[in-house]
Amino acid sequence: MNVLLDHFSAFRDGFIGTLSITAVSAVIALVLGVVMAGFRVSPVPPLRFFGTAWVTLLRNTPLTLLFLIATFVVPEILFPGMSPYVLGSLALGFYTSSFVCEAVRSGISTVPIGQAEAARSLGMTFSQTLRTIVLPQATRIVIPPLSSIFIALTKNSAIAGAFSVVELFGWQKSMSDLGYAIVPIFLWVAIGYLVITFAISGIFRLIERRMEVAR
Amino acid sequence: MKFRKPAAAAAIAVLALTGTACGGKSGSAGDKPPAPGGANAPKLPTYTVAKNVTLNASPTFKKAKKRGKLVIGAKADQPYLGFEDQSTKERSGFDIEIARMVAADLGFTKDQIEWKTVDSGIRETAISKGQVDYLVGTYTINDERKKLVGFAGPYYKAGADLLVRKDEKSITGPDSLKGKKVCSIKGSTPLAEIKKPEYGAKTTELAKYSDCVQELLTKQVDAVTTDDAILKGYAAQNPKKLKVIGKPFTEEPYGVGLNKDDKTLRDFINNSIEKHVEDGTYKKIYEATLGLSGSSYVAPPAIEPY
Numbered sequence: 001m002n003v004l005l006d007h008f009s010a011f012r013d014g015f016i017g018t019l020s021i022t023a024v025s026a027v028i029a030l031v032l033g034v035v036m037a038g039f040r041v042s043p044v045p046p047l048r049f050f051g052t053a054w055v056t057l058l059r060n061t062p063l064t065l066l067f068l069i070a071t072f073v074v075p076e077i078l079f080p081g082m083s084p085y086v087l088g089s090l091a092l093g094f095y096t097s098s099f100v101c102e103a104v105r106s107g108i109s110t111v112p113i114g115q116a117e118a119a120r121s122l123g124m125t126f127s128q129t130l131r132t133i134v135l136p137q138a139t140r141i142v143i144p145p146l147s148s149i150f151i152a153l154t155k156n157s158a159i160a161g162a163f164s165v166v167e168l169f170g171w172q173k174s175m176s177d178l179g180y181a182i183v184p185i186f187l188w189v190a191i192g193y194l195v196i197t198f199a200i201s202g203i204f205r206l207i208e209r210r211m212e213v214a215r
Numbered sequence: 216m217k218f219r220k221p222a223a224a225a226a227i228a229v230l231a232l233t234g235t236a237c238g239g240k241s242g243s244a245g246d247k248p249p250a251p252g253g254a255n256a257p258k259l260p261t262y263t264v265a266k267n268v269t270l271n272a273s274p275t276f277k278k279a280k281k282r283g284k285l286v287i288g289a290k291a292d293q294p295y296l297g298f299e300d301q302s303t304k305e306r307s308g309f310d311i312e313i314a315r316m317v318a319a320d321l322g323f324t325k326d327q328i329e330w331k332t333v334d335s336g337i338r339e340t341a342i343s344k345g346q347v348d349y350l351v352g353t354y355t356i357n358d359e360r361k362k363l364v365g366f367a368g369p370y371y372k373a374g375a376d377l378l379v380r381k382d383e384k385s386i387t388g389p390d391s392l393k394g395k396k397v398c399s400i401k402g403s404t405p406l407a408e409i410k411k412p413e414y415g416a417k418t419t420e421l422a423k424y425s426d427c428v429q430e431l432l433t434k435q436v437d438a439v440t441t442d443d444a445i446l447k448g449y450a451a452q453n454p455k456k457l458k459v460i461g462k463p464f465t466e467e468p469y470g471v472g473l474n475k476d477d478k479t480l481r482d483f484i485n486n487s488i489e490k491h492v493e494d495g496t497y498k499k500i501y502e503a504t505l506g507l508s509g510s511s512y513v514a515p516p517a518i519e520p521y
Contacts, residue, residue, distance in 0.1 A: 072426075076433050084419065161401060162422035170420070173402025176336055 003180040004188050007171070014171040015192050021089055021165060022154045022196065028093025029153065033100025038130060040105050051101070058098035063159055066091045071163045084164035092160065096153045103145040107138035140211050147204035151197045168192045257502035259312060262319035273479035275348050276321065285323045287314045288333035288341055288350030288472070292425070295448035295504045297352050299332065306330050308448065309504040310469075313370055313488075314351040316496060317471065320487040339363045342472050349484065350472040353442060356519075365477060366470035367484035370497075372516045374463025375405045376443035378450060380431065381458050386438055388462040392416040396436040398427035405441045408465055424449070432456060442467050443510070450508035459510050468516060485518045 004011060039051030058066070070091040075082055111134050119129040161170035168189055175185045270276040279285045289311055290297030297310040318328055333341045333350060341347050342364045353373070356366045377397075379386050386395060393415040399406040401420040409416055419436050421427055427439040428449050439446065443463055450457045471484050491497045492515055501512050 071421075072429060072433070072435075075435055080435075164401075164418075164420045170401050174407065175402075177402045177404060177407075 003175055003184050007175065007178075010174065011168075011171050011188065011192070013166055014168040015195075017166040017170075018154070018157055018168040018192070019196060021085065021092065021157050021160055021167060022150075024089040025092035025096060025157070026150055026153060028089060029096035029100050029149075032093065032097035034104055036097060036101035037104035037108060038127075040101065041108055041130075043126060055098045055101050058095055059102070061095070063091070063095050063156055064162075066095050067159055067163050088160040088163055088165045092153065092157060095156070096149060099149045099152075100146065103142050103149060104138065106145070107140075107142035108134055110141050111137045140208075140213070143204055143208050143211070147201055150200050150204075154196050154200065155193060257499065257506060259503040260496045260499040262316050262496070264319045264324050265322045268320075268322035270321075270479055270483060273477050273483070275345075275474050275477045275480050276483075278345075279321075279323070279348050284327045284329050285318050285321065286329045286331055286347050287318065288331050288338065288347035288352060289314060290352040291332040292423070293353065293445055293448050295451040295507065296444055298448075299330070307504075309371075309444065309500060310351045310353065312500040312504060313471070313497075314349070316491055316500070317349070317351075317484050317487050320490075321483070338472060342474065345474070348473070349480070353444060354470055354472045355442075355467040356470040360472075361475075363475065364472045365475045365481050366472060367481045368470035368488060368518065369468035369516050370471065370488045371444060371469040372513075373442040373444045373467040373469055375408055375440055375465040375467070376446055376463045377460040378428070378431065378439040378446040378457055379437065379460060380434075381456055383437070383458075386460065388460055389414060389464040392438065395438060397438045397440050398430050398436040399440050400424060400427070403441065405465070409440050428453075428457070444469070444505060447505040447508040447510050450510070451505060454507065454509055459508060461510055482520060485520050488515075489518055 036051045036054050039047040040055070042048060042051075067088065070087040071084065074087060115133055115137065116129055119133040124133070157167055158169035161167045161173070172185050172189050176182060268276075289306065291299035291306075293308065293310075296308040297306075298308045299306050315325060315328065318325075331341070331347050333347060333352060335352075338350060338352070338354060339360065342350055349367075354360075354366075355373070356369055360366070377386060377389065377392075385391060389409075392409070395416050396419055397409050397414075397416040398419040398421060399409060401422060406418065406420060410418055416438075419427070419430065421430070424439065424441060424445060427436065430436045431439050432453075439449075443459055443461070446459045450459050471488075473480055473484070488497070497515065498512055506512060
């Protein structure tokens, strides 16, 4: 208990840091992931190829390696002086986008092909079909796997701590260095993460309930 | 270790040209020092192994004698301080040599030492549980730790300092860091120090000092801060590009960590350090390791027996 009370402001900063980098990366991942899923099911071969390459590359690269590239390589070649927070959010967002893409794509595949064909025969374009017919039906199916992806994202954000981003897990390092017992430190860190991940699964359960339809 | 090969090649070339080839390898620590001094760089001293040492009052020593070897805890990732070459498994550096010097006085040869890499976080555990006989690895003596382990020494007075690029003009010490980017390890004491508002520095927090040095070389940050001993090691590794400012702003006396209740061994190590400071061995060790950074030798602080 002591360790939390003595250093509550640092704990709070870490908690807010984890929350904010998770939120920012989640938005990046969601936008990019949906776009890439659209690419992968589109009738245009170069786009399909690009989407596939994107997923293959990012999903199979260890996250730490992406962070290393973002922190040490990107500023040197492209944008010097970019903040570690932005670089970290991008690494985390890009990485997670490949998982989002695959979840969305599997959701799209579950929509019967007849739906898309019917839309086409009504004269809809590819993007209209996707927007008004396929995606709304796919969304319902995608919600549970997306919830898992965002919970994993929350925990993955701990890696950002080693790359100059203030977050919850980093608090543990400072506390151990000050000589506090390790078990309570980890207990508080774990509780901090639990609060965030429970909130995520709660929000997703709400969305799921709102979107339920009689089948 | 990219630069080491060219430097070694240069040294060999110099040797060949001057025709004073001296049988290549000279004993210990397969680390060929880089450019400063080239062929006539300071050599490590050799230690005379004591005969018939009896320290029957020391349980640690008795255990080691029975085992037939000494187990020493050290760091493995600090060049010229506590370093392990990953390919040859050869240990080198200032802390390593201090440990070898003490081992020789205890009557153990170089081959009778078993090294154990001990991470900062578990040093107290490793010592109190008897996993190592003693530990030499940038171990700052403080009262909090004295409750758990014993300390011989101090054998070196370190302090938080700044490592900068050789051509750096605007950073002259801790008071000139306003608005500068300073790198250190996440959650470390020097980081907590440099974050204080009076310095006004922007901090970058990474996982390893070598990452910080990388950032410094690529100009992502302006300075790296931690104990000067560690910084001198990096400067010795890269003397053409880096330098240590040399204005320490905290005090970190390094001690040899050992079992809390083994006063016999503690006194013995204290005497050993004192003896070798006097006979010049200590200075030779410094010159051949951390001294290569260009930071000149400072006599160690007085031993504080208790």
